[in-house]
Amino acid sequence: MSCSIAALVVSLFLSLNQIISCRAAGADDDGAARSLASCLISHGVTNFTLPTSRSYAGVLNSSISNLRFALPDVGKPAAVVLPGSRQDLQRSVLCARSSSLAVRVRSGGHSYEGLSYTSENRVPFVVIDVANLNRVRVDRGSATAWAEAGATLGELYHAVGRSGRSLAFSAGSCSTIGLGGTVSGGGFGLLSRRFGLAADNVLDAVLVDADGRALDRAAMGRDVFWAIRGGGGGSWGVVYAWKLRLVPVPRNVTVLSVGRTGPVELVAGLVHRWQLVAPSLPDDFYLSVYLPTGPSSLDGNVSVSFSGQVLGPKHRALSALRQSFPELGLAESELGEASWLDATAQFAGLDTAADLPNRQLGSRQYFKGKSDYVRSPISRRAMADIVRYLSTGPPRQGQGQGGGYVILDPYGGAMARIASGDTPFPHRAGTLYGVQYQVYWDEDGELGGRAAAAAGEFCVRWLRSLYAFMAPHVSKGPRAAYVNYLDLDLGANNWTAPAGGSSKAAVARARSSWGAAYFGDNFDRLVGAKTAVDPGNVFNNAQSIPPL
Known part of the structure; x- marks a missing residue:
């Protein structure tokens, strides 16, 4: 991949006028699809599929992570195009324009609301899927990497980790998320309290704009380069590749995953204490909270999990956490050491680091998510009310195979030192932690039909009620949200x-x-x-x- 020679304005092998000559007269979807196909073929782009092709459903559904948007009543694209080179990408953009199709850009398919592969109001559209643009080139000497936007986090992490144990990249934990989307929205992860977001570590990029030009940082200009690093995906053009700053990590890091079960007051007390501790820990500590939804156990107890990573040895992590968070009662056996790469695989729920490049791992679900930010500690009494409210959520008897959870991610550290206007991502100083809410269900499960649909309706309705219940305790004016958790x-x-x-x-x-x-x-x-x-x-x- 020769990203280093990204032109200020790259000349295409075709001009816009040449492409426009391919336009079909018909305004219907079939006519637009035929026009697009004719244009693509005439300019050497052959890897695409139309609704009449046998491969269409498999290609379209290959990276739809939220099954809500794979249902038959969801509008489907006139074509899915999978460019294999930067030139293919440029030509695909121009052909889509000439065919009067809306353009959707898909990287990993993890959009919470399916915005990378759906359309509003049945507007005809084409999906430009950059999954085949997934090459990663690591330069250990400069501690940088050029990564094409179709690469997943797992593919990037695997390439960085294989280059040596001393380098890493700061981004999220899900290995199948595409770089094109997650970096565009910010990209929070386990290293963000030490090194900032993924977007904070972008040094350069190549953006294909609406005129098919390939623009590097200098050519796109200061404001556009600022915008693509946290301003959300799908607005600016198609990012072909990112130049990323890699960050130093020790040979081994400490990992922990601790579960606690007890009465509501006990669990609420632990979470209340966590919010006073986690945002103030040293920058190289990350400790999050996972709270499942649904009825408590028969004895009335509820559960909570704490997961974390420390850029240092186990004895240091144990000593610091016992001192700052004695209520957790952390035991030495609940901590372990691993390379950063192996720890990354563990947090992604994988068996080994060798699984990180696998784009197809993991189950797909019907789900709905929302997000919040907390800027002032929630009282212990209010936290107990929140824990009780979570017990009213899915799964519910007779409502299918569903569930839900709330994740609390600590901020502070480097996140607080980067100014709110340095990138479009504004949630910096004064933010204690982020909140992710999610419910999920199985419409293909044992209930089937109307009962399964009712399960989804219950889950989404309950999630919205939880969001309303949380309003007094979260940020205001405005009530903030994370663009990578689209809602x-x-x-x-x-x-x-x-x-x-x-x-x-x-x-x-x-x-x-x-x-x-x-x-x-x-x-x-x-x-x-x-x-x-x-x-x-x-x-x-x-x-x-x-x-x-």
Whole structure:
């Protein structure tokens, strides 16, 4: 991969005028698909599939992680294109434009609301899936890596870890998430309290814009380079590759996963104490909370888990945690040491580090997620009320095979030292921890049919009730959310055409709802960047940044 020669403006083998000549006269989906296919073939892009192809369903569904968006009533793309090179990617963008199709860009398929492979209002669209653009090149000498946007975190981690035990990258724990999406939204993970987000460690990028130009950091300009590092995916163009700063880690790190069960008051007390401890630990400590939903056990007890990683030996981790969090009653046997790569595989739920590059591992579910941020400690009494409320959630008897959980991620450390405007991700100083809520269910399970659908309705309804219940305890003005945990409950653009359609009113609606929640005071600068790089709103989705 020769990302280092990314041009300021790369000349294509075809011009936009040549591509436009491929446009079909028909305005229907079939006509648009035929137009797109003709254009792609005439310009040497052959790896694509249409709804009439046998491969179509398999390719489309291959990386849909949320089965809500694989159901028959969800609108399907006119084509899925899998470019194999930067030139293929540029040509794919231009052919999609010429065929009057909305463009959706998919990397790993983990969009919580399916925005990388669905469309609003049945607008005809094409999915440009960059999964085949997954090459990673590590340079140990400069502690950097060029990674194509279709690479998963697992593929990146595996390449970095194999280069030596002393380097790592700061991003999330799910190994099958694509780099194109997670970096675009920020990318919080176990190393973020020490080294910041994935987006904080981007040194350069190659962005293919709506005119098919391949732009590096200098060519795209300061504001656009700022915007693509935390401003959300699907708004700016297609990121072809990222140049990433790798970070130093010791030969071995400490890992822990500790479960505790007891009365509501005991568990609430542990979580209450955690929120006073975890955001203030040394930067190289990460300790999160996992709270399952659903009825308590027959004896009335509830459970909680604490998972963590420390960039140092076990004895240091044990000593610091026993001193700062004695209530946890941590035993030496509950800690272990491993290389950073092996620890990464463990947190991803994999058997070995060799499984990290496998894109197909893991089960797929129907799920719905939401998020919050906490800026002031929640009282112990309120925490007990929250733990009790969680016991009213799924699974419920007769409501199918479902469940749910709440994860609390500690901030502080480097996250608090990076200014809220340095990237579009604003949740920095003053944020104690992030909250992720999720419910999941199985509509293909033993109940089937209407009962299974009712299980999903119950899960989503209950999640929204939990979100309302949490309102007094989380951030306000605005109530903040994490863009990588997309939530259409916050609002949507409601586009009705493949491109264009923006206005001052559209910008105002977005700003006052999801825009403020995800980006705070950074939203208006994002609008400016969008207007500069994509004034025609070619790259859009239900929560993409609207241009002026």
